[in-house]
Amino acid sequence: MLLNYNQSITLDNNTSIFSHKKFTLIIKEDTSYLIKTDINLEELVYSNTSPNKAISTLPLKKRIATLQTLDNLHLKKIIKQMTSKGGNIKPLQEKMVKPENIRTIQYINEINEITVYNSRFEITKIIKSNSELEKFKSCVIRNDPIRYWFERYSNRITHHINHTKNTGDCNNKKIIAKETSPPPAEQDIHKSCDGGYRVKTAHETLELILPHVNNITGIVNKVEEVNCENLPFKTYKAIYQIDIPTFKDPTNFNFKISSLGKGKSIEQAKVSAIAECYERYAAQFQCNDDYIIDSFKNIEHKSIHPNIIHGLSERQKSSYSNNFIYPGKSSDDSYPDFNHSHKHHWSSAISLISKEKKYLPTSFLFANSPYGIKYCSWNSNGCAAGNTKDEAILQGLLELIERDAIAIWWYNKLQFQEINVHTLDQNIVSKIQTSLSTEWDIWFLNITHDFDIPVIACISRHLTTKKFRFGFGCHLKLEVAMERALTELCQLISIGSNHNAPFNFDEIDEHLFLYPKKDKNTTCNISNLEFSNISETLDFCLKKASSLGIDILVKDYNRSEIPLETVKVIAPGMCHIWPQMALDRLYSVPFKLNWVEYKSNELTLNKQKLYI
Structure with missing residues (x-):
């Protein structure tokens, strides 16, 4: 022919x-x-x-x-x-x-x-x-x-080409990637703190990544504003594309997924949306990602048990196939018991505390792993992108601290003190008063816990419908934590019910713990911490985690086709905002900090699961 x-x-x-x-x-x-x-x-x-x-x-x-x-x-x-x-x-x-x-x-x-x-x-x-x-x-x-x-x-069109390392197919022999501990970085923190501690401004980062946003050759196809009137901060949406490989069928399944971004400035909101796309893309399993095949019994001394990772109680497991909804859960009819003698797929992460390599289920470290998700599946908790590896690790760790504090507050229904809105910059306060406050009543709760790093809940209630919305923020500077909570609130208001999360804000019942506690201080002494560089900041957070007996692990996704560094930070034993009723911190932290007279139990916890 x-x-x-x-x-x-x-x-x-x-x-x-x-x-x-x-x-x-x-x-x-x-x-x-x-x-x-x-x-x-x-x-x-x-x-x-x-x-x-x-x-x-x-x-x-x-x-x-x-x-x-x-x-x-x-x-x-x-x-x-x-x-x-x-x-x-x-x-x-x-x-x-x-x-x-x-x-x-x-x-x-x-x-x-x-x-x-x-x-x-x-x-x-x-x-x-x-x-x-x-x-x-x-x-x-x-x-x-x-x-x-x-x-x-024809006309000349210039496109950035993403040189991916994922050139094999899933039927080929696996390639073991080299895993090394992230090197320290001594870059100064930019004074603006827009989006948290960063080594570059939002403008500089956007200039770096925006040329890679392309509908033809880009991993991220486009970024666009989410239209919503009468909000003080903009929300942007970025669209990205993933290919999901399988062993049974080498043809990749292609999906387009959107990620949302928030920030004080339009530039920061765009950076946030694009960076979240890169976080999610980097976590997708690629056919040359590292793994070993072994039983937990053989590698117990250097691995993390799946039960610690998924945090499900026996009661949750028993109702798994009936009424327990768990994002990314197995398609099995019932939650399977983990067999210590059977061989499973494991991938490595590095402990930033001990510097040792630890093995976790491949299906937990990578999204859409072809090795099954019977015991614990990937979620985005702790995934982060940054201009440097340390910057990404810091953002991922702060997310873990934030969600740990949220879970302890939400499921124990703890009532905390309010933080005065005038702690924020006056320009931001003015924006709230002239826009958001015309439709919403807003207050800030200090839900900081035993990490002593500020965690803030920004709660709002619509003046007409009486429906609740909220956003959260965590940062070493109180004002930045409040800004993050406020911008996340604006993001959730802007998307309304246009999301696929199983959580329904309109179903939130009115509880006392959603309002400020006026008569008693039930919070840790809030700190306002400042550092000169990312490495120093990260070191402080790691020492705090170590003092609480918490190990911090990092999986470096090392995707050469992405213009940012991407990682997943893991803290075994810390709570996700999803219901993980087997984790001890959910019950021990409120009791240790004298917030409650008696430890809660699973039956007394908040029944509304926080899937946001």
Whole structure:
């Protein structure tokens, strides 16, 4: 069949494109596929017809599909040196096309040639004048009209290419990736603190990552504002694409998913949305991610038991198949018992406390792992992105501290003191008073717990419907923690009921613990901590965790195709906001801090599960 294809383009020495009538055959080293268009491409280029004219008679859908096909061919196009086989141009004597240019040229007048001498070489352009260009075109038209057609009618479009390390397929032999402890970084914290402690401003980070947002070649396809009037801060939504590999079917399933971003400034909201896309993308299992296969019994001394990770009580497990809804749960009819002697898939993370390697279930460290999710599945808790590894680790750790404090407050229904709104910058207070406060009553609760790092709940109640909304924030500076809680509140108000989380804000019952406690101090002494660099800040948090007997682990996702560092921070034994009724901290922390006279039990905890 190949002999019937009259026109050809050679791409990057590894791919060839052959055209015959309405068919285009693309041959690569490892695969080949055939494209059928609704126009005769061979006839089109011979007749020197523009693409718009050629497709003008097609229905709209076919016009779009045809243009997309032609555009894809153009994006992959590369010009090759013409030789005697190409027509009237004779072979170049002691000359060649410069290799580093041949991979990037877009137009024929960009082709360079190298003349080699005994003691030197000279680089000059092949096309030096308009007359030479016309001569070259006439040769191309006779011998390679497809290339000339693209040259004449296509526009130069520059796209960032993401060079992924995930080039294998899941049927190939596994590749064990090297895992190392994240190196310390001594970068100064930027004074703005927009979005927390960062080594770059939101503007600088956006300049770094925004060029990678692209609907054709980008991991993140687009970022757009979530329209909502009368809110002091904007929310942005970013769309990204993931491919889910399986062993049974090597064809990837493709999904587009959105992530939301918040911030005091529009730039920070955009950065937040894009960064969350990268967090979620980086966590997707790739076929060369590391794992071992062994039984828990054999590696018990260097692994974390699944029961500590999922935190489910025996009561929760027994009702798993009936009325217990758990995000990412197994599709099994009942929650299975973990067998210590059976072999399972494990992947490694590094302890930042002991510097030792620890193994956790692969299905917990990676999203959509093909190795099953029978005992514990991945969730985004502790996933973070940053300009540096330490910056990402700090953000992930603060998220764990925040959600641990939220769970202890929510499920124990603890009542805490209010923090005066005027603790915030006056400009922010003014924005609240002129926008949010016209429809919502707002107050801030100090739910800081035994970490002594400020954790804030921003609670609001609609003046008309009486429905509740809330947002949370954690940071070493009280004001930043309050800002984070406020911007998250605005984010949740802006999306309303347009989300797929199982939690329904409209079903929140009115409880005393949602309101400030006026007569008694039930909170830790709140600190306002300031540091000069990320490493110093992270070291403080790690020492605090260690003093509480909590280990902090980090999984470095190490995705070279992402312009930010991405990690997952894990703290075995700390609570998620989801119901994890087997975890001791849920009951011991309130009692230890004298917030309650007696420890709670599972039956007395808040029945409304916080799935947000």
